[in-house]
Amino acid sequence: MLVTDEDYQNHKIFEELDRYSEFYKALAFSIFQYASLGTGAIFNSDSYVLSSMQGTLESIRMILKSGRINDAYALLRKFHDSSIINIYCAVYLKEHFSIENIVVEKIHAWLTGKEAIPEFRIMSQYIKGSDLVRPVHELLNKDDRYKALRKRCNNHTHYNFYHHVLLNDNEIYLDARKDWLNIMSRDVLNLVILHLGYVFYHNWQYLMSSDYLDALECQMQPEEGSQYWVAPFIQSMFDEVITPARPDLTALIKESTSMQLN
Template sequence: MRNALDKEYLEHCVFGQLADYADFYRSLSDSTMSWISQGTNSAINIDTYVFSSMQGTLESINDILFKGRINDAYALLRKYYDATIINLYSNLYLSDNFSIDNFIVEKINNWVKGKETIPSFGKMSEYIIKSPKVSEITQLVYSNGAFKGSSFEELRQRCNDHTHYLYYHNLLSNDNEVYLQNRLATLDSFSKDLKDIFILHLSYLFYQNDHYMMSSDYVDSLDCGLTPEEDSQYWVASFIQDIFNKVIKVNRPDIAETIKGKTAMKLE
C-alpha cells in the first residue's frame, strides 16, 4: 500500500510549532544553566537538563509525526506533559521548602540523585493547583480551579487513549498507509493539545521564576569588566519575548497581562 500522507498533512502547522518550541527550550536550557537551584547540591541548575530533555522529546514528536505515527506522537505528548508538571512541581516545592534551616530539600535533591522517585502526576498537579503562590495563574489555566473536569483532564485522557490503545481507532492512527478520513482532524487536535501544554508550562514558569526571562546583557557586561546599563538586569531575552508575543499574547492575552503585571522584568 502507498503512504497515505498528503501535502496538507506534511505541511500542517504542527511541524512549525514543534520546531519553534524545541528551539525555545534549547535556548532556555542554555540561558538558565548559571542560575543556582536552591535546595539541591547540584552544581548546575537542574532545570537546564529538564529543558533540554523537553527539546529532545519535541524533536522526537516531530520525527514521528512526519512519518504519520500520530498514535505514537500522543504517547510522547503525554511524556512532554509529564515533564512540564514535574518541572513546575519541583520548582514550587523547592520554593516552599528551602530555607537557611533547610538548605537541602531532600525530596527534590534525592530525586536528582536517583534515590527517590517523584510523586505521581496527580499528586504533583494537585500540589501546583492548590498552591497560593501561583493561584492567580491557576485561576486562568484551570477555569474551574481543579484538574478534574478541566480541559486538561480531557487532554490527559486523549494521551492515555492513544498510549494504551483504549479504542481501536487510536491504533489505526499509527498506520500511515491506511486512509483515515479524520487524520487531519486528529492532527488539528494534537496541535491544539501541544499548544495548550506549552502555554500552561510557560505561564506558571515565568510567573514563578521571572528571573528566567533575563537576557544575558547584564552578566555579559560584568564579565567584560564593564558597568552594565541602567536597569539591564530587567531586560528580557529576545527569544523569550518572541515566544511570548507569538504564543502567549496571541492565544492567552489574559495570562500575558497577568505575568506582565507581576514581574519587574521589562516584558513587552
C-alpha cells in the same frame, strides 16, 4: 488522507514543533547560569529538564512525520508529565528551601536517584494547593481544556478506542488524519503555554536577557535598568505564540514581575 499526501507532510504542526523545540533549547542554555537553590547541585537542574523536553518535542515531530499519530500522543503525555514534574520541583524547592534547610531532601533524593518523584496526581494536587502559583493555576484551569487534553493523551496511550489503533497505521487512508493533526497542534500549544506560564510566573529571572550579567562578567558597568530587560527570543515567543493564544496569561505574568515584558 494518506501520510504521504502534501497536506499531511506540510501541515503547520511541523513548523510549530520546530519553533517550540528551538525555544526550549535556547531557554535551557539561557538559564544554565542560575543556581538551583535547595538541590545541592552546582548546575541548574531546570536546564537539563528543559533540554530533555526539547528532545521530546523533536521526537514527537519525527514520529508524526512518519504518520504514527497515536505514538506521538503517547509522547505528548510524557511532555505533560515532564511539565508537571518541572513545575512541582520548582514550587516544592521554593517552599522548603531556607538557611536551615539548604538542601531540600525530597528533590535532592530524586536528582541523585535515591527516591522516585511522586505520581502525577500527587504532584498536580501539590501545585494546585500552593499559594506561590495559585493565580496562574486558577487562570489556566478556569475551563476543562487540560482535563480534556489529558484524557485524549490517556485514550491514545491505552488504545481506549479502536480508532486510536488505526491512527498508528501509516499505510491506510484515513479521513480523520488532518483533523487529528489540527487537534494535536492545539494540544501541543496548550501544553507549552501551561509549562511556560508556570515557569515565567514563578521564576521571573528566567525572562532576563544576558546583557546585565554579560556586562558584569566583563567588569563593565551594566546599562541602567538592563537587569529588567527580557531576552529577545523570549519576548518573541510571547509576541508570536503565548500572547495571541492567552493574553490573560501574559497580563498576569507582567503584573507579577518588574521585568519589561511587552
